[in-house]
Amino acid sequence: MTDTVLVVDDDLGIQKQLKWSLTDYDVVFADDHTSAIAQLRRYEPKVVTLDLGLPPDPANASEGLRILQDIISLAPRTKVIVVTGNNEKENALKAINFGAYDFYQKPIDSDTIKLLVYRALNLAKLELENSILSKVRTGMSRIIGNSESIQTVVRKAEKIANTDVSTLLLGESGTGKEVFARSIHEHSPRKDKPFVAINCASIPENLLESELFGYEKGAFTGANKTTLGKIETAQGGTLFLDEIGDMPIGLQAKMLRFLQERVIERVGGRAEIPVDIRVICATHRDLQTMVAEERFREDLYYRVGEIPIMIPPLRDRDQDIILLARTFLNIYREEFNAKAKSFSESAINSMLAHKWPGNIREMQNKLKSAVIMAEGTVIQPDDLGLFAVDGSGESETLNLREVREVAESKAIRRAYHQADKNMSKTAELLGVTRPTLYSLIDKYHLDDLKSSA
Numbered sequence: 259m260t261d262t263v264l265v266v267d268d269d270l271g272i273q274k275q276l277k278w279s280l281t282d283y284d285v286v287f288a289d290d291h292t293s294a295i296a297q298l299r300r301y302e303p304k305v306v307t308l309d310l311g312l313p314p315d316p317a318n319a320s321e322g323l324r325i326l327q328d329i330i331s332l333a334p335r336t337k338v339i340v341v342t343g344n345n346e347k348e349n350a351l352k353a354i355n356f357g358a359y360d361f362y363q364k365p366i367d368s369d370t371i372k373l374l375v376y377r378a379l380n381l382a383k384l385e386l387e388n389s390i391l392s393k394v395r396t397g398m399s400r401i402i403g404n405s406e407s408i409q410t411v412v413r414k415a416e417k418i419a420n421t422d423v424s425t426l427l428l429g430e431s432g433t434g435k436e437v438f439a440r441s442i443h444e445h446s447p448r449k450d451k452p453f454v455a456i457n458c459a460s461i462p463e464n465l466l467e468s469e470l471f472g473y474e475k476g477a478f479t480g481a482n483k484t485t486l487g488k489i490e491t492a493q494g495g496t497l498f499l500d501e502i503g504d505m506p507i508g509l510q511a512k513m514l515r516f517l518q519e520r521v522i523e524r525v526g527g528r529a530e531i532p533v534d535i536r537v538i539c540a541t542h543r544d545l546q547t548m549v550a551e552e553r554f555r556e557d558l559y560y561r562v563g564e565i566p567i568m569i570p571p572l573r574d575r576d577q578d579i580i581l582l583a584r585t586f587l588n589i590y591r592e593e594f595n596a597k598a599k600s601f602s603e604s605a606i607n608s609m610l611a612h613k614w615p616g617n618i619r620e621m622q623n624k625l626k627s628a629v630i631m632a633e634g635t636v637i638q639p640d641d642l643g644l645f646a647v648d649g650s651g652e653s654e655t656l657n658l659r660e661v662r663e664v665a666e667s668k669a670i671r672r673a674y675h676q677a678d679k680n681m682s683k684t685a686e687l688l689g690v691t692r693p694t695l696y697s698l699i700d701k702y703h704l705d706d707l708k709s710s711a
């Protein structure tokens with residue numbers, strides 16, 4: 259089948275020229291926003307050439323950039339080659355920043371454009387193949403993210419999915435611990451059996467035992483019938499104990515026995531009931547410190563954490579921030595039938611600069627309200643409740659103290675990752691002493707750097 263190339267240009271002469279140059283392809287045309295989007299939907303071209311100077315604003319690039327953003331948000335895999343006039347380098351760079359594949363300047367040279375289209379098409383095909391392959395290969399499709407940090411964790415999770423070792427998922431709130439637990443279950447031999455989740459922090463202490471272990475009729479006032487606990491209902495499958503660090507110390511001994519001997523007794527019962535389940539635990543607490551402070555049993559700590567997995571915070575996942583934001587934008591746009599379709603450059607920069615203390619859950623909340631609140635089709639930093647920042651990640655504020663804080667925090671974070679989280683090396687890279695580094699970390703509340711030091 260011949261590949262289709264969409265040419266968006268209002269100049270008939272150029273349309274003709276491109277048609278003659280691109281004889282190996284089916285070339286279809288559009289000359290404004292509406293027809294461009296209609297052709298995109300109809301032909302789903304892998305490659306688009308787009309003139310930036312289009313009506314109603316042919317002298318500027320605004321309409322072209324708007325079309326570009328819409329193409330990228332509707333069909334992110336499309337390779338858009340932007341055509342600009344002379345001396346429009348700034349717009350060309352802007353376009354690349356918005357996700358254009360490449361640009362070239364008029365006048366059009368037949369051989370150059372042929373080569374560009376050929377290469378763009380090859381790349382688009384390769385990416386498509388790769389994405390199909392990687393879906394088959396990794397399968398953990400619930401987990402969105404291409405960054406090295408998240409892919410490393412996915413690979414670990416895939417390896418342990420086939421085993422029955424107890425896994426302890428560590429990470430800040432909202433980083434996706436439950437998503438990982440479910441994915442591990444779905445990729446394990448237990449996948450056709452139940453996945454049962456219980457949050458130890460959300461159930462009052464006096465109820466947690468019966469919730470987990472079940473109870474016999476008459477075990478306590480109100481126990482009218484024998485009731486299975488979460489552990490028994492997970493029989494054959496996986497039990498996910500979220501916020502294990504919040505388990506009362508009194509219950510930890512009973513938990514340990516269940517994990518060691520794989521038998522339980524219901525509350526008020528005597529019979530030992532054998533259970534065959536995989537256990538995955540999670541916590542955002544520092545269990546090692548809790549062990550040192552005798553708030554968490556050491557033997558239980560080793561039992562639940564045979565293999566600990568650290569899920570990185572969102573701020574350490576590079577471009578995944580944008581990938582996730584685009585994904586949630588598409589989901590919420592459909593859910594709320596809203597018109598917001600893309601992000602302004604400043605919104606993208608502000609998301610990349612934000613620390614995301616609430617991680618992916620915070621991003622979901624911010625995007626939901628931005629999609630609902632945005633006035634136009636393009637989401638601005640304001641809609642997200644974020645400060646506008648420019649391309650270098652610097653805050654637009656003129657307050658020198660804030661400017662310094664943003665710049666220094668960013669440099670510290672970069673050095674820290676470049677130094678592989680080694681504090682001495684980080685200090686060296688920054689040209690400060692270790693004590694100075696620690697005091698800056700305190701001053702700017704970069705707490706996550708401190709805890710993993």
Ligand SMILES: Nc1ncnc2c1ncn2[C@@H]1O[C@H](COP(=O)(O)OP(=O)(O)OP(=O)(O)O)[C@@H](O)[C@H]1O
Pocket residue numbers: 400401402403429430431432433434435436437438500542618619622
């Ligand atoms: N990589 C990801 N791709 C897509 N969605 C994700 C990803 N990680 C998390 N989410 C979504 O983010 C939300 C929070 O994830 P989840 O509940 O798993 O986090 P958590 O670490 O268990 O949080 P908490 O510690 O507060 O319980 C969920 O709606 C989840 O679907």
